[in-house]
Amino acid sequence: MRKExxxxxxxxxxxxxxxxxxxxxxxxxxxxxxxxxxxxxxEIHDGYYILSNGQKGKSVLDENPDL
Structure with a gap:
């Protein structure tokens, strides 16, 4: 048995x-x-998720408001 x-x-x-x-x-x-x-x-750059087209997406703070 393995663990994760x-x-x-x-x-x-x-x-x-x-x-x-x-x-x-x-x-x-x-x-x-x-x-x-x-x-x-x-991928994250300057606190934003990078979309597949290379543009900035949502802020990581939108996903993790406690940060």
Whole structure:
């Protein structure tokens, strides 16, 4: 039997790292440990979620009013 941990947080990276690069490195790390990951990823810039078209979406504070 395996157990799971739910992750709820942000990882800050250098500005030149793309979402695809980060995702690849993250998944490679997880899989190198024999683990698996189920979930998604959202890019945040200056406190706003970035939409697939590159524009700013909702503020993270709209989703997390306690922050």
């Amino acid at each position: 941990f739910e992750i709820n947080g942000c990882i800050e990276v250098q500005p030149e790292i793309t979402e695809d690069e980060f995702w690849s490195i993250f998944i490679d790390f997880v899989e190198s440990k024999g683990w698996s990951f189920g979930g998604g990823i959202s």
